[in-house]
Amino acid sequence: MLTIDNKKAVLLQAFGAAETVTGSKLLVRTPSLNIMIDCGLFQGLKSLRAKNWQYPPINPSKIDDLLITHAHLDHTGYIPLLVKYGYKGKIYMSAPTRELCEIILRDSAKLQEEDAYKANVHGYTKHKLAEPLYTIADVEVALKQFVTVELNKLYQLNNYINFQFFPAGHIPGACSIKLNCYGKHIVFSGDLGRRHTPYLPSPQAPGEADYLVMEATYGDRLHENSDAGEQLTAMVREVISQGGNLLIPCFAVGRAQELLLLLYQLKQERKIPKEIPIFLDSPMASLANKVLLHYPEWTTLANRHWQKVLSSITINKDFSGTERIIKQKGSKIVLAGSGMLTGGRALEYLKHYLGDDRNIVLLIGFQAAGTRGRALLNGAYEIKIHGGYYPVIAKVHEITGLSAHADQQELMDWLYSNNKAPIKLYLNHGEPCALEALRVKVKDKLRWDVTILKQDQLEVLYAV
Numbered sequence: 001m002l003t004i005d006n007k008k009a010v011l012l013q014a015f016g017a018a019e020t021v022t023g024s025k026l027l028v029r030t031p032s033l034n035i036m037i038d039c040g041l042f043q044g045l046k047s048l049r050a051k052n053w054q055y056p057p058i059n060p061s062k063i064d065d066l067l068i069t070h071a072h073l074d075h076t077g078y079i080p081l082l083v084k085y086g087y088k089g090k091i092y093m094s095a096p097t098r099e100l101c102e103i104i105l106r107d108s109a110k111l112q113e114e115d116a117y118k119a120n121v122h123g124y125t126k127h128k129l130a131e132p133l134y135t136i137a138d139v140e141v142a143l144k145q146f147v148t149v150e151l152n153k154l155y156q157l158n159n160y161i162n163f164q165f166f167p168a169g170h171i172p173g174a175c176s177i178k179l180n181c182y183g184k185h186i187v188f189s190g191d192l193g194r195r196h197t198p199y200l201p202s203p204q205a206p207g208e209a210d211y212l213v214m215e216a217t218y219g220d221r222l223h224e225n226s227d228a229g230e231q232l233t234a235m236v237r238e239v240i241s242q243g244g245n246l247l248i249p250c251f252a253v254g255r256a257q258e259l260l261l262l263l264y265q266l267k268q269e270r271k272i273p274k275e276i277p278i279f280l281d282s283p284m285a286s287l288a289n290k291v292l293l294h295y296p297e298w299t300t301l302a303n304r305h306w307q308k309v310l311s312s313i314t315i316n317k318d319f320s321g322t323e324r325i326i327k328q329k330g331s332k333i334v335l336a337g338s339g340m341l342t343g344g345r346a347l348e349y350l351k352h353y354l355g356d357d358r359n360i361v362l363l364i365g366f367q368a369a370g371t372r373g374r375a376l377l378n379g380a381y382e383i384k385i386h387g388g389y390y391p392v393i394a395k396v397h398e399i400t401g402l403s404a405h406a407d408q409q410e411l412m413d414w415l416y417s418n419n420k421a422p423i424k425l426y427l428n429h430g431e432p433c434a435l436e437a438l439r440v441k442v443k444d445k446l447r448w449d450v451t452i453l454k455q456d457q458l459e460v461l462y463a464v
């Protein structure tokens with residue numbers, strides 16, 4: 001067998017999102033540069049979250065460049081720590097990602113500081129003294145290394161390596177990345193969005209990839225064909241007829257905006273009453289709304305339309321407002337973060353709404369293992385929030401058609417759009433069942449060499 005000298009090869013290693021959907025961190029080791037793609041936090045299962053507290057598997061000072069596909073916390077949330085531990089290089093991302101990322105990281109640090117404080121005051125921690133993973137001060141230091149890149153433009157890292165960002169749909173600013181590395185193209189999908197969503201471009205074809213690294217969040221599922229608007233209409237009508245409330249936990253960036261747009265359309269079409277109040281209880285989502293207005297070229301929706309959508313809802317920013325909304329009589333629709341119910345304002349609503357069968361909790365995004373969202377989808381009879389147990393009496397529904405992720409067919413279509421069979425396809429960012437289903441599908445339909453990336457395992461791509 002031909003052996004390759006690792007010092008003269010291009011190697012790939014996953015430090016996260018390997019057989020799971022969070023903690024995205026990929027490292028491309030080359031003879032001249034070490035390049036990291038995404039730098040996300042682990043979320044969900046405690047065993048995964050514990051990894052956030054471990055020192056990185058590579059000394060961050062040995063990483064030369066960091067490229068970020070999109071702003072979601074599971075792709076960016078570890079950046080402040082990487083910098084704290086010694087990463088000195090640039091952090092490249094698209095303009096909307098940069099602005100969203102600043103909001104998301106500051107919010108992440110704030111939540112962690114608040115959670116640590118609450119845990120210490122109320123004593124619901126088993127640790128002696130709860131500490132935040134990082135602080136707002138750590139975030140501010142990291143932001144200084146951010147650099148904005150333009151779409152489809154080549155950026156040279158050295159004589160052998162350049163890169164290019166191209167649209168991935170998913171959320172505003174989200175990109176796939178093509179690394180032209182020692183004469184071969186390595187394409188990283190990032191998170192791929194759905195085709196024909198109401199306000200985002202469809203993912204762009206990878207082009208001519210020699211190696212592909214593709215996400216597989218919904219590698220084993222097809223999204224429902226049924227109209228998401230009709231399903232949502234039925235749920236809104238149901239809560240109104242019963243005097244209940246509709247709680248929609250959602251990612252503040254991306255999902256919240258698409259949902260607001262859909263609800264606005266349903267009101268315009270008189271499918272749901274104009275009078276039903278819609279609350280967006282998320283300081284972060286309200287900031288994200290403004291970012292969309294700054295980058296009209298990144299959405300397919302005109303700014304004046306966005307203004308109308310935003311003026312039709314009530315945005316709440318402060319915590320006292322949450323109590324007022326909860327106490328307000330009459331049916332209402334509430335959108336609040338976080339999308340997988342791992343934290344945020346949505347938990348306050350859950351505490352009040354879960355125990356009443358007139359209420360509906362609607363889950364629309366992917367719910368990772370170990371999150372309260374997954375527990376609800378699995379039919380849990382009680383949910384633990386801030387040390388207390390809350391019985392699940394409210395109805396729990398899901399609409400997968402509103403997901404920000406491509407389904408199996410859309411992932412396959414993205415692969416078909418590569419102009420040639422790659423030397424190898426690597427699958428990441430999926431739970432084991434999803435990865436395995438997609439691996440088998442690719443092998444059967446495309447007959448490509450396909451491998452599921454394993455945590456920390458070194459993959460030798462090619463000699464240079």
Ligand SMILES: [Zn+2]
Binds near residue numbers: 070072170191
């Ligand atoms: Zn994402």
